[in-house]
Amino acid sequence: MSPVILLLIGMLIVVGSILFFRLHAFLALILGSLVVAGLTQKESVYDYSVRKESIRVAEVGKGYIALKASRNQKIIPGSVILLRNHETSGKLEPYAETFLTLIPEDKLNDLQVEGQKVNGLRFAEISPPSNIQRKDRIIHQSQRNEARTTASQNIAKWVGVGFGETCMKIGIMIAMAAIVGQCLMRSGAAERIVLAIRNFLGEKNAPIAFIASGFTLGIPVFFETVFYLLMPLGKAMHLRTGRNYLLYILTIIAGGSMAHSLVPPTPGPLFVAYELGVDIGLAIICGTIVGVFTTTAGYLWARFISNRITIPLRDSEDLSKSRLEAMAQRSEDELPSLLASILPILIPLFLLAGGTIFSLSSSKMEVQPDWMGTIYPIIQFLGNKDIALTIAAAFSIFLLASRPGTTKETISKSIQRSIADAGVIVLITCAGGAFGHVLRQTGIAGTIENSLPATESGLMIVGFLVCVVVRTAQGSSTVAMITAVGVVAPIVAATTLSYHPVYIAIAIGCGSKPISWMNDSGFWVISKMSGMTESEMLKTNTIMGIIMALTGLVVCLLGSRIFPMI
Numbered sequence: 001m002s003p004v005i006l007l008l009i010g011m012l013i014v015v016g017s018i019l020f021f022r023l024h025a026f027l028a029l030i031l032g033s034l035v036v037a038g039l040t041q042k043e044s045v046y047d048y049s050v051r052k053e054s055i056r057v058a059e060v061g062k063g064y065i066a067l068k069a070s071r072n073q074k075i076i077p078g079s080v081i082l083l084r085n086h087e088t089s090g091k092l093e094p095y096a097e098t099f100l101t102l103i104p105e106d107k108l109n110d111l112q113v114e115g116q117k118v119n120g121l122r123f124a125e126i127s128p129p130s131n132i133q134r135k136d137r138i139i140h141q142s143q144r145n146e147a148r149t150t151a152s153q154n155i156a157k158w159v160g161v162g163f164g165e166t167c168m169k170i171g172i173m174i175a176m177a178a179i180v181g182q183c184l185m186r187s188g189a190a191e192r193i194v195l196a197i198r199n200f201l202g203e204k205n206a207p208i209a210f211i212a213s214g215f216t217l218g219i220p221v222f223f224e225t226v227f228y229l230l231m232p233l234g235k236a237m238h239l240r241t242g243r244n245y246l247l248y249i250l251t252i253i254a255g256g257s258m259a260h261s262l263v264p265p266t267p268g269p270l271f272v273a274y275e276l277g278v279d280i281g282l283a284i285i286c287g288t289i290v291g292v293f294t295t296t297a298g299y300l301w302a303r304f305i306s307n308r309i310t311i312p313l314r315d316s317e318d319l320s321k322s323r324l325e326a327m328a329q330r331s332e333d334e335l336p337s338l339l340a341s342i343l344p345i346l347i348p349l350f351l352l353a354g355g356t357i358f359s360l361s362s363s364k365m366e367v368q369p370d371w372m373g374t375i376y377p378i379i380q381f382l383g384n385k386d387i388a389l390t391i392a393a394a395f396s397i398f399l400l401a402s403r404p405g406t407t408k409e410t411i412s413k414s415i416q417r418s419i420a421d422a423g424v425i426v427l428i429t430c431a432g433g434a435f436g437h438v439l440r441q442t443g444i445a446g447t448i449e450n451s452l453p454a455t456e457s458g459l460m461i462v463g464f465l466v467c468v469v470v471r472t473a474q475g476s477s478t479v480a481m482i483t484a485v486g487v488v489a490p491i492v493a494a495t496t497l498s499y500h501p502v503y504i505a506i507a508i509g510c511g512s513k514p515i516s517w518m519n520d521s522g523f524w525v526i527s528k529m530s531g532m533t534e535s536e537m538l539k540t541n542t543i544m545g546i547i548m549a550l551t552g553l554v555v556c557l558l559g560s561r562i563f564p565m566i
Contacts, residue, residue: 001039003444010036010439011483015473025479026424029431033162037155037438045158047091048441048490049147054083054092054139058121058496060132064103066112066121067138070277070493075122076140077102082130083137091443092137098126100138155438162437166430169274170267174429176389177265178422179415180344183396186414187403188334189341190217194230196338198237206237207251207302211295214255219263219284219345223522226256231529238313245313246540247306249530253541254298257522258548261477261509262287262294265348265389267429268481269509275436275489276501280385281352286502287509290555294510297551301544309540314531336399344396348388355383425478432479436486444487457557459495460507463488464553467511475520477512484508499560510552513545 010032017028055075059066069075082096103123108116115121126132139147150158184190193216198209210230217226234248264270264283273283335341358379381387401411463484471480485508492501516523517538527537 001041003044003442006036006039006442007439007444007487009039010435011470014435014479014483015470018476018479019473025476026427026431029428029435029479029482030159033159033431033434033438034155036435036442037158040438040442042151043091044443045441046147046151048443049150050083050092050139050144051137052493053143053147054137056496057132057134057136057138059115060134064112064123064125065132066115066123068121068496075100075102075124076143077124079141080126080138081141081144082132083139084133085135096130096132098128098130100140101125101127158438158441159434162434163430165437166271166433167426169433170265170270170429171426172386173265173270173389174267174426175419175422176386176393178418178425179393180348180389180396182414182418182421183393183400184217184341184344186410187336187341187396187400187406189336189344189396189399192332192335192338192341193217193345195332195335196341203237206243207247207299210234210248210251211255211299214252214257215259215288215291215295216255216345218256218259219266219349223256223260226260227252227522227525227529230256235313244306244310246309246311247302249311249526249532250302250306250540250544251299253526254295254302254544254548257513257545258291258294258298258552261481261512262291262506262552265385267425268478268512269505271429271432271478272481272485272505272508273502275433275485276492276505278500278502278505281355281357281383282500282502283505284349285353287506290506290510290552290559293555294548294552298544298548301547305540305543309536311532311536311540336403340399340402344392344399347395348392351382351388351391352385355379358383428478429482432482432486436482436489439486440490444490457560459488459491459497460504460553460556460560463504463508464511464549467508468514468549471512472515472517475517475523480512481508484511498566499564500566502565503556503560507553507556510549510556513549513552514542516542516545 013032013035014028017023017031018025023031053073055067055069055073057065058068067075077100080098080100081094082098083092084095085091086093101124103112103125105113105116108123112121112123116123184193194209194213197213197216198206201209201212214226214230217230230252231249234252235245237243237248238245260266260268262269264273264280264287269283269287270280272278273280358376382391397411397415400406400414466487467480467484470483471477485505488504488508492504523537523541526532526541527534532540
């Protein structure tokens with residue numbers, strides 16, 4: 001069966017199950033995974049496994065070849081099989097057997113040393129010589145046997161492998177991020193951050209304060225939680241200033257929703273980054289930079305539409321008028337200090353981004369000082385995603401415990417609730433990983449790659465559009481990102497891009513913004529808490545999401561040309 005048909009069947013099952021049968025996203029993704037796996041031919045699974053393990057020949061020189069191994073690939077010297085794409089079927093076919101020997105570093109010339117350092121190439125010799133060509137692939141005999149074993153396994157094993165690998169990558173990180181978010185809420189630290197930004201910018205610039213607060217809190221805290229926190233503050237600010245209520249609401253949405261889609265450790269962008277082999281620290285930095293452009297576009301739209309549509313502060317289910325008035329006059333003395341409040345956010349950002357910057361800087365040095373070799377293992381350990389978030393979670397628990405009136409029972413309930421919330425997200429995300437895994441086994445990468453536009457920008461556009469379609473159809477931005485990256489990730493792994501794949505990751509994140517409408521739970525959360533009608537939501541929030549998404553895509557397309565980062 002054609003990989004495209006399998007892709008459509010899988011997407012139809014996932015989207016249809018969620019939209020029409022109201023199945024939980026976890027069940028829908030698992031069901032889609034099992035059906036696609038059941039319809040996939042074992043030959044396709046074998047070909048995928050061979051492609052996954054085989055090493056691409058990047059260059060053929062006189063007496064040597066240059067190999068380019070992607071993430072998690074291992075070059076095994078010894079008896080290897082040479083592979084080449086069949087002209088008609090497109091499948092990898094063996095055409096020769098030879099012996100591979102890696103060239104020691106002290107035997108490389110200056111040009112080869114530079115290629116190894118800058119482009120990650122490994123240089124080798126083959127004996128006997130063969131008619132090897134650029135873009136051919138090599139695979140060790142043991143890896144080929146493993147591919148045969150994988151192809152012979154049952155569909156439950158295929159789905160389980162995808163599920164387990166995803167959980168190994170991001171399960172701990174999501175759980176720790178949830179603990180951080182819950183403790184920030186319960187300790188009052190989240191509100192302290194918002195008030196500090198407001199005080200710094202002044203009440204006149206409250207909309208900018210809400211964007212900054214929403215984006216900052218949207219990194220460790222789920223979007224719905226951010227909105228639950230900031231919405232009452234927005235209403236209280238309206239009561240205090242008497243200024244445009246709609247502007248406050250839209251700026252809260254702009255900041256929180258973009259961080260939710262662009263910056264790890266939020267589950268969607270975290271999963272996308274890992275599937276594309278993007279360093280988490282780099283994803284945080286680039287996602288934040290693009291977020292500045294997208295939220296600016298959202299702010300400009302909010303300014304524009306709020307001057308043309310007047311939406312009053314209406315009664316809503318979340319807070320009474322008396323509670324709002326009390327919040328508007330709340331003393332900041334009841335809240336933790338700003339430094340203590342923001343540390344659980346800064347700690348992982350500093351460790352992850354710092355580790356990335358240190359690695360990039362050290363890799364460009366021709367001669368590294370001795371002290372770098374001493375501290376590098378420490379920085380590498382602290383910069384590990386799980387360690388960084390665990391440290392942040394520990395500090396956030398300490399922050400909650402230090403607040404007056406906090407009991408052991410309060411701490412225990414907060415942690416239990418956060419882990420319960422994270423458990424659902426982990427299940428959905430890992431089920432999405434299983435779905436993406438079985439999609440890749442169908443050979444969809446090669447099919448889509450052959451139909452892409454001639455420019456490499458086509459990958460960004462495809463990822464963006466797939467995400468838009470899935471998001472519009474079933475409402476969940478996380479599911480949309482998981483589905484989209486499942487389509488483009490295998491192509492990225494098999495392609496030599498002229499720009500860093502972080503641009504594709506961010507483009508996919510931007511594609512998760514359109515189109516927010518009645519099938520999106522966030523749509524109803526915003527509507528009910530803000531008091532806006534469905535029509536008002538579509539005219540304001542939905543259009544803002546489209547504008548921010550297109551802005552982000554344009555920034556990614558331009559950035560990949562101006563700053564390719566390779």
